[in-house]
Amino acid sequence: MRSFENVPVGEPCGSGADWPFLAARHLLREPAWDAISGILKDLGTRADVDRAWMFEYDDGLLRFHNTHEWCRDGVCSHVQDLQDAPVTMIGWLHRSLVKGEAVMIHDVERLPRLAGPLATEMLRQDDKSVLSVPVFGKGRLRACIGFDMTRTRRTWNASEAGSLAACAELIGLALYKQTAEGLPPPGAQARSVGAFPPLLYLRRAGEVRGVxxxxxxxxxxxxxxxxxxxxxxxxxxxxxxxxxxxxxxxxxxxxxxxxxxxxxxxxxxxxxxxxxxxxxxxxxxxxxxxxxxxxxxxxxxxxxxxxx
Structure with a gap:
């Protein structure tokens, strides 16, 4: 078994097939940025992972910052560690995300040498296995959502990657899509990332959200x-x-x-x-x-x- 796989995003099926429904329910009930906290909590619990998170890029795809995180009880939060971080830190992962690929890392310790900076950060966070999928908006990479396993290693499958990618597509549409007139659609929150403003972090029951x-x-x-x-x-x-x-x-x-x-x-x-x-x-x-x-x-x- 390979230590990692890059897979094209497909249709959700099998394991995780109901994840897009959970995501859509939150996005229909709440403003998109608010809904992400509930989405990560529901998906993380349903997928039986240890962390679920989102990071967002700046407009130039040169820097990124964590914005939301859910953690299982007893698992350390790291959402504040990666703020205004250089994309070179995750360059190996970024090359796949920008192509629209999901990245299934089954064993962080066996990542290739080119992924050294990424592996170092993941090991610092006690990650053993990581699933990452891109979030696109208006035809370009905007963010990434993913799962961490810290208790045990996990071999991800294409069905899980496809289901999480479908959730990412819904988030991207809700956060970044605009109408032909350049206005956000009704009920959506238009996002312009640009330079990162200072964030304050709201914390409750394993959830962390930056505002x-x-x-x-x-x-x-x-x-x-x-x-x-x-x-x-x-x-x-x-x-x-x-x-x-x-x-x-x-x-x-x-x-x-x-x-x-x-x-x-x-x-x-x-x-x-x-x-x-x-x-x-x-x-x-x-x-x-x-x-x-x-x-x-x-x-x-x-x-x-x-x-x-």
Missing amino acids: TPGEILGLRSARDYTQVWLIGGSVMLDARPLGLWTALLPAADFLRIHRTAIVNLKHVSKIGPAGAGNGKWTVQLRASEAVWSVSRSYRQALRERLGI
Whole structure:
């Protein structure tokens, strides 16, 4: 058995045949970028792998960064290790991805010498076997999704590669496809990768997802956790308390308005009395119908920051 195989992408069948259905269900229910976390979790669990992940290229295909990751319990996360990394690190893999091929690595330790930098990184992450498939958008390589095995080696098969590739095609269509007029189709999120913005990582139950500060509308305390409200309408539960987020968020854009809430000032659309003459103030954020209470002690700071 060869230690690796490059295979043309085919139709899903046999093992993993239902993976595209799982991916499509998430993409129909959620904004595409939000849906990827659920897709990786469902596919990783169904495929019985140890990690499921996605990385995205810059526009020049010169650098890449991990954006999403799901890990089985007890498996270490490495999503933050590869940020703005040079494509030369994965050059051996990249040559197959750009041709639209899935790469099934059955035994990382037996990769050829030309794959040395890639093998070194995979071994550092305790990878024993890896399956990678390309994500295309508008006719060009945009990203890659894949599976890692860290507990045991695994011999992948063409059926699994085809099913994962079908999921990658759905993700590519949802993230990058545009209409003839150059606009994103209804419900899709147009992506322009370009230079990588700094990411903040949301963490919960083995899932890691990178978001830019500008994508965050606001944050609310949920006891030992934090609800993170995002553009697009989704709300994610992060495993860290609100107090820790004050040190992570850029102070120029975010302000605490209540002991249980922080808002992105760039997304404030309305501020004023709550009504009924009770003296309470509220804030409303763009793209959200939720009303956020403003504590009296934070009111003056909010007015000053907004210039009102």
